[in-house]
Amino acid sequence: MNTRDRLIESTRTLLWERGYVGTSPKSIQQLAGVGQGSMYHHFSGKEELARAAIDRTAEEIGAAADAQLSVPGGAVERIAAYLRRERDVLKGCPIGRLTQDPDVMAAPVLREPVEETFTWLRTRLASVVTEGVDAGELSPAIDPAATASAIVATLQGGYVLARAADDARPFEQAIEGILALLGAYSAR
Amino acid sequence: MNTRDRLIESTRTLLWERGYVGTSPKSIQQLAGVGQGSMYHHFSGKEELARAAIDRTAEEIGAAADAQLSVPGGAVERIAAYLRRERDVLKGCPIGRLTQDPDVMAAPVLREPVEETFTWLRTRLASVVTEGVDAGELSPAIDPAATASAIVATLQGGYVLARAADDARPFEQAIEGILALLGAYSAR
DNA sequence: GTCTATATTTCGATAGAC
DNA sequence: GTCTATCGAAATATAGAC
Numbered sequence: 183m184n185t186r187d188r189l190i191e192s193t194r195t196l197l198w199e200r201g202y203v204g205t206s207p208k209s210i211q212q213l214a215g216v217g218q219g220s221m222y223h224h225f226s227g228k229e230e231l232a233r234a235a236i237d238r239t240a241e242e243i244g245a246a247a248d249a250q251l252s253v254p255g256g257a258v259e260r261i262a263a264y265l266r267r268e269r270d271v272l273k274g275c276p277i278g279r280l281t282q283d284p285d286v287m288a289a290p291v292l293r294e295p296v297e298e299t300f301t302w303l304r305t306r307l308a309s310v311v312t313e314g315v316d317a318g319e320l321s322p323a324i325d326p327a328a329t330a331s332a333i334v335a336t337l338q339g340g341y342v343l344a345r346a347a348d349d350a351r352p353f354e355q356a357i358e359g360i361l362a363l364l365g366a367y368s369a370r
Numbered sequence: 371m372n373t374r375d376r377l378i379e380s381t382r383t384l385l386w387e388r389g390y391v392g393t394s395p396k397s398i399q400q401l402a403g404v405g406q407g408s409m410y411h412h413f414s415g416k417e418e419l420a421r422a423a424i425d426r427t428a429e430e431i432g433a434a435a436d437a438q439l440s441v442p443g444g445a446v447e448r449i450a451a452y453l454r455r456e457r458d459v460l461k462g463c464p465i466g467r468l469t470q471d472p473d474v475m476a477a478p479v480l481r482e483p484v485e486e487t488f489t490w491l492r493t494r495l496a497s498v499v500t501e502g503v504d505a506g507e508l509s510p511a512i513d514p515a516a517t518a519s520a521i522v523a524t525l526q527g528g529y530v531l532a533r534a535a536d537d538a539r540p541f542e543q544a545i546e547g548i549l550a551l552l553g554a555y556s557a558r
Numbered sequence: 559g560t561c562t563a564t565a566t567t568t569c570g571a572t573a574g575a576c
Numbered sequence: 577g578t579c580t581a582t583c584g585a586a587a588t589a590t591a592g593a594c
Contacts, residue, residue, distance in 0.1 A: 185577080200472045204391040207570055218571085220578050228570070274470065281533040282462065282470040284388045293536075300534040325550060331531060331540050332547030338530040339523030345469040346488040348481075352519050359520030362513060363551035373559080394587055406589085408560050416588070 186224045188214040193235035198276040202232055202283045202292070233291055239276050240295045244302060251306060257314025258364055261307070265337060265357045271350040274341040304330045321367055329364070336360040374412045376402040381423035386464040390420055390471045390480070421479055427464050428483045435491060445502025446552055449495070453525060453545045459538040462529040492518045509555055517552070524548040 183191070192213035196205040207228050211221050225231040250264040277299050286292045307330035314320035336356050343352035371379070380401035384393040395416050399409050413419040438452040465487050474480045495518035502508035524544050531540035 201389075201391065201470065203389065204472055206568075208568075217579050219573095219580080222571070223577055278527075278530050278534075279470045281530050282389065282467045284392055287533065287536075296534050297536070300531055300540075304531070304540065321554075325543075325547065328543040328547035328550065330547075331528070331543035332524055332545075332551065335524045335527030335531055335540075335544035336520055336548075337523075337527060339466075339525060339527030340519070342466050342469050342526040343488055343492070343519060343523055345475065346466075346484050348475075348485070352488075352492065352523075355513075355516040355519035356523035357520075359513065359516035359518070360524075360548070360551070362516065363520065363548070363555055366509075367551055367554040395589080396587075405561050407562080407592095410589075411559055 185214075185216055185220055189216060189221055189224060189231060190234050190238060193231050194239055194276070197232060197235055197239075198273060198279070201279060202228075202286045205232075229289060229291065232286075233295070236277070236280065236292060236295045240299045243275075243277055244299060247303060248306065251310055256319050257310050257317065258319065258361070258368070260310055261333060261364065262361050265333070265361065269353075271341065271344045271353045272348065274345055275338060278338045278341065300334065303334055306330075307333055319368065324367055333360060333364075373402070373404055373408055377404060377409055377412060377419060378422050378426060381419050382427055382464070385420060385423055385427075386461060386467070389467060390416075390474045393420075395419075417477060417479065420474075421483070424465070424468065424480060424483045428487045431463075431465055432487060432490060436494065439494060439498055444507050445498050445505065446507065446549075446556070448498055449521060449552065450549050453521070453549065457541075459529065459532045459541045460536070462533055463526060466526045466529065488522065491522055494518075495521055507556065512555055521548060521552075 189210060192210050193205070196209055196213065200209075205228075207218070207221060210228075210231065211218060214221075221231070225234070246267075247264060250267055251260050253260060253263060255263070277296055280286045280292070280296050286296065304327070308326040311320065311324060311326040311329050315322055315324060315326070336359075340353035340356040343356060344350050346352075377398060380398050381393070384397055384401065388397075393416075395406075395409060398416075398419065399406060402409075409419070413422070434455075435452060438455055439448050441448060441451060443451070465484055468474045468480070468484050474484065492515070496514040499508065499512060499514040499517050503510055503512060503514070524547075528541035528544040531544060532538050534540075
């Protein structure tokens with residue numbers, strides 16, 4: 183991997199572990215095994231580097247979610263596959279955690295990819311719910327947008343519960359809890 | 371308010387807005403209108419002050435939740451009252467945000483009240499769900515612990531969605547989404 | 559109890575040699 | 577492109593006067 187990529191990867195790791203406020207240029211350089219001058223040659227500073235790191239993570243997250251939600255099968259089945267896929271639960275969501283970072287939310291350039299990721303994810307899930315209604319799998323009484331928001335929120339909040347408990351089980355409970363509720367809302 | 375209380379209140383405000391890593395002793399002193407020496411006279415340092423602030427917030431959150439969940443009425447009704455109560459949605463949850471703070475999670479003395487708050491909340495909500503089952507309001511097929519985790523997670527994740535969108539509506543959608551699903555799980 | 563002065567380390571970036 | 581040297585400011589405390 184070249185120097186530029188190593189800097190981006192180090193930044194991704196540190197943003198995930200410590201957030202933007204908690205990540206210093208020095209720590210990025212040390213993790214990447216790169217000197218100061220090298221970092222400032224490739225990037226104007228911490229912000230530009232963070233943007234590159236967030237973009238890369240957002241793209242990965244989006245591609246993975248899209249893949250899970252696009253496999254053949256029913257709507258609930260695909261949502262379950264997405265929610266149940268293997269995750270680093272105790273580390274939390276690398277994009278979701280950025281919403282708690284005041285400097286990220288204050289900088290439009292950093293905030294933009296975070297906003298886009300969640301807007302896209304809610305829209306994508308709402309489509310899957312609508313497909314379930316159209317296929318006669320889910321009740322027409324369901325509100326796709328509200329249900330999609332509830333699903334994404336359960337995922338994000340599940341990370342919060344797991345980190346608070348230092349235990350992945352509350353996350354798994356939350357996922358199984360919402361899936362059970364969703365199953366009960368099947369068309370009957 | 372005395373100096374000690376002003377320091378705790380300032381710390382509460384700043385922990386909510388900027389987290390632990392993003393809050394400096396200097397900013398606390400300035401917001402409280404207090405000098406350095408004064409702060410270090412009342413508290414050994416940032417950590418001890420943060421613990422006092424977190425304790426106070428955790429107590430308030432717990433008392434408010436307990437009050438909402440204890441009013442007369444059905445289980446779903448009380449859960450709805452709790453979820454729909456007025457909130458500073460875009461500011462997020464003052465306790466939940468701390469789970470994203472690496473230095474909070476690394477310090478047992480700061481982590482403890484966060485863990486206790488969520489453990490208590492999940493347990494309390496599971497009790498309400500169980501009461502709903504016993505009263506014949508909710509289906510006996512429901513898993514109280516999983517449902518409770520899903521409810522708390524939706525709330526916490528709703529804050530994430532709202533902050534990502536810089537708009538309270540995704541939060542409100544998530545709340546209405548889970549309540550609709552819960553309503554569909556009524557005993558029939 | 560509260561204040562100011564000081565100390566040490568880190569932050570985030572720039573300068574300039576190679 | 578990468579390195580080391582340096583910079584001004586901020587973080588987090590401690591010291592000691594009042």
